[in-house]
Amino acid sequence: xxxxSDVPSSSTLISCPFSLAITTETGRKAxxxxxxxxxIDLKDWNERxxxxxxxxxxxxxxxxTSLRHQAYVDALPPLQSLSTPxxxxxxxxxxLAGTNLYGTIExxxxxxxxxxxxxxxxxxxxxx
Numbered sequence: 001x002x003x004x005s006d007v008p009s010s011s012t013l014i015s016c017p018f019s020l021a022i023t024t025e026t027g028r029k030a031x032x033x034x035x036x037x038x039x040i041d042l043k044d045w046n047e048r049x050x051x052x053x054x055x056x057x058x059x060x061x062x063x064x065t066s067l068r069h070q071a072y073v074d075a076l077p078p079l080q081s082l083s084t085p086x087x088x089x090x091x092x093x094x095x096l097a098g099t100n101l102y103g104t105i106e107x108x109x110x111x112x113x114x115x116x117x118x119x120x121x122x123x124x125x126x127x128x
Contacts, residue, residue: 022069027054031122033066040122049115053123060125086112 007013027050028042034057042050057064058073079087085096085105096102119126 024050030054030066053119
């Protein structure tokens with residue numbers, strides 16, 4: 001978007017009602033509805049787990065009525081285009097050995113894998 005004239009700093013150019021935001025509650029509600037299991041214990045699920053699972057469910061359960069953000073999910077960049085050390089191949093990651101970043105990546109991967117194990121107990125088809 002390009003303005004053809006100056007835009008006052010107090011101008012609202014785009015707004016989005018909070019009701020359209022993906023929140024932890026959006027994730028909780030969708031998980032219960034998609035699985036059909038109201039007894040799911042999600043108390044120790046963190047925000048990342050709830051939101052990431054909600055987003056992933058759009059690919060796993062396309063068209064489900066509880067999943068209202070398909071257009072947003074479709075607009076996300078493909079995983080292959082992301083460049084974060086957590087997604088580096090083993091050889092690339094080895095180049096960071098001996099640095100603080102290497103240890104941080106290893107720790108984050110352990111955390112994410114533990115989170116994924118919890119997620120898979122509810123949504124077995126989830127992958128890394």
